[in-house]
Amino acid sequence: MSKPVEHDYIGLSEQPLPSMEKRSGDTNAEKSGLRLKDTELRLGLPGSESPEREDRDQNVLSLKSFVSGAKRGFSDALDGGGKWVFAGGSGGGSEGLFSPRRGGNNNEGNDLSGSDSGLKDGVAPKPLVVQEKKSQVAAGNGNTAPASKAQVVGWPPIRSFRKNTMASHPPKNDDNAEAKFGSGCLYVKVSMDGAPYLRKVDLKIYGGYKELSSALEKMFSCFTIGQCGSHGVSSRDGLSESRLKDLLHGSEYVLTYEDKDGDWMLVGDVPWEMFTNCCKRLRIMKSTEAIGLAPRAMEKCKNRT
Amino acid sequence: MGSSELKRSKDSVSSDESARRSSFPDEVLERVLSLLKPHRDRSSVSLVCKDWYNAERWSRTHVFIGNCYSVSPEIVARRFPRIRSVTLKGKPRFSDFNLVPENWGADIHSWLVVFAAKYPFLEELRLKRMAISDESLEFLAISFPNFKALSLLSCDGFSTNGLAAIATHCKNLTELDIQENGVYDKGGSWLSCFPESFTSLEVLNFANLTSDINFDALEKLVGRCKSMRVLKLNRSVSLEQLQRLLVNAPRLAELGTGSFSQELTIREYEELESTLSNCKIMHTLSGLWDAKGIYLPTLYPACSNLTFLNLSYAALQSVELAKLLAHCPRLKRLWVLDTVEDKGLEAVGLNCPLLEELRVFPADPFDDEIVHGVTEAGFLAVSFGCPRLHYVLYFCRQMTNAAVATIVQNCPDFTHFRLCIMNPGQPDYLTNEPMDEAFGAVVKTCTKLQRLSVSGLLTDLTFEYIGRYAKNLETLSVAFAGRSDWGMQCVLGGCPKLRKLEIRDCPFGNAALLSGLEKYESMRSLWMSACNVTMNGCRLLAREMPRLNVEVMKEDGSDDTQAYKVYVYRSIAGPRRDAPPSVLTL
Numbered sequence: 096m097s098k099p100v101e102h103d104y105i106g107l108s109e110q111p112l113p114s115m116e117k118r119s120g121d122t123n124a125e126k127s128g129l130r131l132k133d134t135e136l137r138l139g140l141p142g143s144e145s146p147e148r149e150d151r152d153q154n155v156l157s158l159k160s161f162v163s164g165a166k167r168g169f170s171d172a173l174d175g176g177g178k179w180v181f182a183g184g185s186g187g188g189s190e191g192l193f194s195p196r197r198g199g200n201n202n203e204g205n206d207l208s209g210s211d212s213g214l215k216d217g218v219a220p221k222p223l224v225v226q227e228k229k230s231q232v233a234a235g236n237g238n239t240a241p242a243s244k245a246q247v248v249g250w251p252p253i254r255s256f257r258k259n260t261m262a263s264h265p266p267k268n269d270d271n272a273e274a275k276f277g278s279g280c281l282y283v284k285v286s287m288d289g290a291p292y293l294r295k296v297d298l299k300i301y302g303g304y305k306e307l308s309s310a311l312e313k314m315f316s317c318f319t320i321g322q323c324g325s326h327g328v329s330s331r332d333g334l335s336e337s338r339l340k341d342l343l344h345g346s347e348y349v350l351t352y353e354d355k356d357g358d359w360m361l362v363g364d365v366p367w368e369m370f371t372n373c374c375k376r377l378r379i380m381k382s383t384e385a386i387g388l389a390p391r392a393m394e395k396c397k398n399r400t
Numbered sequence: 401m402g403s404s405e406l407k408r409s410k411d412s413v414s415s416d417e418s419a420r421r422s423s424f425p426d427e428v429l430e431r432v433l434s435l436l437k438p439h440r441d442r443s444s445v446s447l448v449c450k451d452w453y454n455a456e457r458w459s460r461t462h463v464f465i466g467n468c469y470s471v472s473p474e475i476v477a478r479r480f481p482r483i484r485s486v487t488l489k490g491k492p493r494f495s496d497f498n499l500v501p502e503n504w505g506a507d508i509h510s511w512l513v514v515f516a517a518k519y520p521f522l523e524e525l526r527l528k529r530m531a532i533s534d535e536s537l538e539f540l541a542i543s544f545p546n547f548k549a550l551s552l553l554s555c556d557g558f559s560t561n562g563l564a565a566i567a568t569h570c571k572n573l574t575e576l577d578i579q580e581n582g583v584y585d586k587g588g589s590w591l592s593c594f595p596e597s598f599t600s601l602e603v604l605n606f607a608n609l610t611s612d613i614n615f616d617a618l619e620k621l622v623g624r625c626k627s628m629r630v631l632k633l634n635r636s637v638s639l640e641q642l643q644r645l646l647v648n649a650p651r652l653a654e655l656g657t658g659s660f661s662q663e664l665t666i667r668e669y670e671e672l673e674s675t676l677s678n679c680k681i682m683h684t685l686s687g688l689w690d691a692k693g694i695y696l697p698t699l700y701p702a703c704s705n706l707t708f709l710n711l712s713y714a715a716l717q718s719v720e721l722a723k724l725l726a727h728c729p730r731l732k733r734l735w736v737l738d739t740v741e742d743k744g745l746e747a748v749g750l751n752c753p754l755l756e757e758l759r760v761f762p763a764d765p766f767d768d769e770i771v772h773g774v775t776e777a778g779f780l781a782v783s784f785g786c787p788r789l790h791y792v793l794y795f796c797r798q799m800t801n802a803a804v805a806t807i808v809q810n811c812p813d814f815t816h817f818r819l820c821i822m823n824p825g826q827p828d829y830l831t832n833e834p835m836d837e838a839f840g841a842v843v844k845t846c847t848k849l850q851r852l853s854v855s856g857l858l859t860d861l862t863f864e865y866i867g868r869y870a871k872n873l874e875t876l877s878v879a880f881a882g883r884s885d886w887g888m889q890c891v892l893g894g895c896p897k898l899r900k901l902e903i904r905d906c907p908f909g910n911a912a913l914l915s916g917l918e919k920y921e922s923m924r925s926l927w928m929s930a931c932n933v934t935m936n937g938c939r940l941l942a943r944e945m946p947r948l949n950v951e952v953m954k955e956d957g958s959d960d961t962q963a964y965k966v967y968v969y970r971s972i973a974g975p976r977r978d979a980p981p982s983v984l985t986l
Binding site: 247248249250251252253254255256257258260261291292 | 554580581582713762763820822824832877879
């Protein structure tokens, strides 16, 4: 389906964080014999300081700052064909995964904090959300709490000694991943902007990107059925692959994944095997999360009618 | 003994029945009371009457101070003249999670100065969450010639130089227990400071230290301390070195291995296996850093009498754990990492019918992309197989109300139930409902519950349940929970035995804080951070309750009217004078 196309996304990582550096001796790279660096989309976060936020969803922070430093990269991604980009601007109130292009780009207000509040009802405002102390991260081999994740101070309640110990000597994550691989399942979480809960998929059971996208569409359709009517999408029975692609390309969503280094990547750039090797989690992201992405995307979706 | 003899002669003068009954000779009373150990019983005894108060204070040799600021060292020394052993706790528990500023206080030095004057024969000092400098350690080492046991848990402020001072000067040391501290590790030469003539060490725990130690010195030390029964090594000690140490200490009751992952030859493997098989009386095993599955079988023969297995630094897989547990039929306490997953916990349920305590720690607490971890299924499996389970600490990423209800039905004797659903405010993942019913089931069913930590999406209903049913609850930890002041009010209005309440990131405000006005004096402490309490509320509390210390920790750049972190505790020593500028005492 997707070929191992090399992309040179230049000018994106102005200030890479120390913890974003690749660990030396990435066994996956060596094992697969591929030069991951060539195919890798390296996107650095704009700075190592993360502002205090009110929103507790850690991904929003990482993606907002990630995206603001990667505007061009994303637009470039949209231009390419055969990729899983839920391109398209517009959006309106509630999110539909496969809602088609709408008139206006009035989706910006509906950030994740809104969708989360339904879930985390009644919780106190403003938990202090800051990035994990850099000293801990820098101390070890690098496979600590990924810097892209904003964390609540002192949560989960683990003593510093234990945190530092596990940070500097991570419990053989790679080995575990390999073991899991061999043992036949590779579950990753899938989140979708606006959905109240996440899902998990076993990447092992899919043969390629096509199957993955159908599965995701089925999984998250329940969040769109309610909105389908209001947005004029007809019943989605018998959604064919091509229609799916149309919808995906016509909608406001982008499928992204977080790789082992904590970078957020566009799904579809690398060969399927490489993808399953390094994908740690998936996120169906509103393309309007990408500041500056929306205008281009809207153009795109209009052109795809 | 002068004053009690005087008393006795006075009492023996009177002759009627009641006087004779009440003129129980003081020496006898003191003798009897000296057999009484638990400090709470002693406190009760001291309240009976003045005679008993005196007898108790003269016979007490160990004092436990749960909050170092609740009393001053002078007051302690005045009341208890014969203390040999002191246990002191300092900072609020949330300091373990970086919620308390660095220089908050709880410095041991002022205590040591008083002790040096009043208790020159002090033998034991056990500190938890105290600040200790190297100077203090040195002062300790030279001020108390009889000093025998030092235990530091979750303390900070010292380096290995301080340990060197202890090793150098404490000629009668039997116990050196350094656990989970913020130690500035300057290297392992402190071990060489134990003199050649020193042979009394029975307990040595330096698992906390990260740097390489002087193995030669350690080997000699272990060799000459024939009474050693507890030895907990740090990660820098290899398997081969472990084997050499154990040859000299087969009578160890508690062993903490070093790194369990060196490349061994066949011969070395067999040697290790054989040495470990001699450790038949071992009842506690820990360490096992970086444990490699292929070396675990060397432990099997040593596990037959194990009652406590601490695997919380060994990332084992479920199969490895299952095989190991098959050799541990007597296990009562088990600590593991969640790398063992639900399957591993199933093995626990199958192999450990005597299990009383289970702690499951997260291997990757800050990483949401887990492919492994434990769920409600693992906890359920343990509850089915281990009916005696009464202490649990469980970190997980999903839980259901139904599972918890079943768990407490299987194990109704919980005394400590600490459930941490790691994503704040997460509901029952199957029904999407709050986790109220889970904790409701816990407090309704487990009447002996003393300690509870709640998590997940919780409304005020959880706290209504707690207030109504948790009659023996002493410690409650709450985070990201509740809807309104009512929740906290329910707890403060119920829970007659509540002693410690710690709350963070909850929508409880002044009304809730002030509803506990009368309660706080019967409690050790209250912690509230990132709630809706204001400075005015705290000032009001401080004004109404002069025997409480109300301390507010200021955050840089925060609103001056909000009280971001509040720590309230009872004290007979008055407001403390060593608070740093960021801590306001109201």
